[in-house]
Amino acid sequence: MKAKRQPAREASSGKSAGATKKGIETRARIIRGAREALENDGIEALTTRKIAASANVRLATLHYYFDSKETILLAVLEGMIADMATSYHTAPLAADPEDRIAELLRLIWYYIGETRNRQIAQIELTLYALRTRGAEWLAERQYGAYIDFYSQMILNDPAISQEERERIGKAVARFMLIGIDGLILQTFALHDEEVAKESVEALIVATRGYLRRLLQKEQVR
Amino acid sequence: MKAKRQPAREASSGKSAGATKKGIETRARIIRGAREALENDGIEALTTRKIAASANVRLATLHYYFDSKETILLAVLEGMIADMATSYHTAPLAADPEDRIAELLRLIWYYIGETRNRQIAQIELTLYALRTRGAEWLAERQYGAYIDFYSQMILNDPAISQEERERIGKAVARFMLIGIDGLILQTFALHDEEVAKESVEALIVATRGYLRRLLQKEQVR
DNA sequence: GTCTATAGCATGATAGAC
DNA sequence: GTCTATCATGCTATAGAC
Numbered sequence: 001m002k003a004k005r006q007p008a009r010e011a012s013s014g015k016s017a018g019a020t021k022k023g024i025e026t027r028a029r030i031i032r033g034a035r036e037a038l039e040n041d042g043i044e045a046l047t048t049r050k051i052a053a054s055a056n057v058r059l060a061t062l063h064y065y066f067d068s069k070e071t072i073l074l075a076v077l078e079g080m081i082a083d084m085a086t087s088y089h090t091a092p093l094a095a096d097p098e099d100r101i102a103e104l105l106r107l108i109w110y111y112i113g114e115t116r117n118r119q120i121a122q123i124e125l126t127l128y129a130l131r132t133r134g135a136e137w138l139a140e141r142q143y144g145a146y147i148d149f150y151s152q153m154i155l156n157d158p159a160i161s162q163e164e165r166e167r168i169g170k171a172v173a174r175f176m177l178i179g180i181d182g183l184i185l186q187t188f189a190l191h192d193e194e195v196a197k198e199s200v201e202a203l204i205v206a207t208r209g210y211l212r213r214l215l216q217k218e219q220v221r
Numbered sequence: 222m223k224a225k226r227q228p229a230r231e232a233s234s235g236k237s238a239g240a241t242k243k244g245i246e247t248r249a250r251i252i253r254g255a256r257e258a259l260e261n262d263g264i265e266a267l268t269t270r271k272i273a274a275s276a277n278v279r280l281a282t283l284h285y286y287f288d289s290k291e292t293i294l295l296a297v298l299e300g301m302i303a304d305m306a307t308s309y310h311t312a313p314l315a316a317d318p319e320d321r322i323a324e325l326l327r328l329i330w331y332y333i334g335e336t337r338n339r340q341i342a343q344i345e346l347t348l349y350a351l352r353t354r355g356a357e358w359l360a361e362r363q364y365g366a367y368i369d370f371y372s373q374m375i376l377n378d379p380a381i382s383q384e385e386r387e388r389i390g391k392a393v394a395r396f397m398l399i400g401i402d403g404l405i406l407q408t409f410a411l412h413d414e415e416v417a418k419e420s421v422e423a424l425i426v427a428t429r430g431y432l433r434r435l436l437q438k439e440q441v442r
Numbered sequence: 443g444t445c446t447a448t449a450g451c452a453t454g455a456t457a458g459a460c
Numbered sequence: 461g462t463c464t465a466t467c468a469t470g471c472t473a474t475a476g477a478c
């Protein structure tokens with residue numbers, strides 16, 4: 001709540017603590033506990049006491065590992081970024097990029113449905129990072145990571161030059177990500193499974209179309 | 222922070238206060254102050270004292286008009302929903318629905334760029350409502366209001382039956398809204414104006430395509 | 443590295459004068 | 461309807477024993 005402190009450049013840690021094996025473990029447990037508490041109660045109701053309880057750690061231990069509540073929150077976001085790629089490692093495998101888009105979007109959609117509160121928590125954290133002076137780069141990195149990952153999943157056709165592949169892949173990835181984020185908010189607000197499913201299919205068609213258009217432009221050059 | 226209180230069914234007010242002219246004015250000032258404080262500092266840092274200061278009202282006055290901080294927050298969201306329609310009343314006018322989509326999306330995009338913090342605050346509040354037991358309906362109503370509004374903006378072709386017009390219009394509106402929300406998050410995270418502009422155009426093409434497809438299906442029947 | 447204990451202050455909310 | 465004053469509690473963070 002206090003604003004006197006200067007923002008943490010490094011979200012990872014505040015102290016040099018956590019070098020030993022047990023230390024690393026405890027640090028991880030704190031982050032996990034914070035994430036769970038955040039998922040359960042939302043950022044507005046999150047307190048260090050809840051984090052400690054959720055991590056099964058005494059209150060003072062939090063501050064041995066982290067400078068402040070802010071540092072913990074940013075570390076949770078960092079953890080989510082790191083976890084992201086591993087979540088989908090049962091990856092789609094279709095040969096055609098357009099089919100991969102469809103598979104990927106349906107897979108993501110399934111995962112989102114299973115992790116509602118985590119999705120909400122992640123958006124809360126993104127907004128928190130955007131608000132926190134000195135932490136905007138974290139939100140940027142989060143999106144960068146998602147875009148890189150999706151991009152690589154969609155386009156790996158060696159017939160296209162590396163440069164163009166990356167340009168187009170990232171554009172499609174950004175488009176996909178826009179749809180996914182918007183879909184999360186809308187689905188949880190409307191809670192109409194039927195309508196959500198329709199939107200996913202519409203998003204698939206749109207993303208495919210966008211990819212096709214970008215590739216066609218490429219041909220014409 | 223306490224959870225003992227039972228949730229407010231009505232977000233509008235908590236007490237019967239605010240019947241007089243001055244009372245209504247003060248109530249409005251509190252809501253406006255709360256919104257401004259929220260826009261400036263984010264929900265995580267929002268306190269009743271900040272709200273009071275921002276509304277130029279003493280702390281106790283807040284509680285004369287509202288049962289709790291929660292009630293104030295939900296009232297702010299309600300206010301945003303009410304303001305929504307008026308924001309775009311300089312409405313697009315093209316005759317062709319597809320052109321209206323383009324105009325509308327570019328207009329919305331401009332407005333969003335001018336009100337960055339308000340957009341973030343609104344998403345924060347939506348998530349807060351989704352978290353708050355008994356207030357989920359507010360998030361739903363918010364989306365319903367947006368969808369109704371966009372729907373009506375896009376489709377008013379009398380050549381189509383009322384029922385179909387509404388079905389298609391709402392589907393397109395939902396699609397647009399997904400794009401807009403996703404775009405808000407991504408743009409503020411990446412803060413790349415160039416890339417954002419591209420995404421808006423991609424979204425326009427996609428939304429037009431979606432409308433066209435829905436209308437074609439309609440023809441075939 | 444983790445604990446107990448507590449400092450020191452901010453918080454949401456209320457009592458009661460005017 | 462708005463104020464001053466204050467309560468009870470919860471908050472983040474720290475000191476210091478083990």
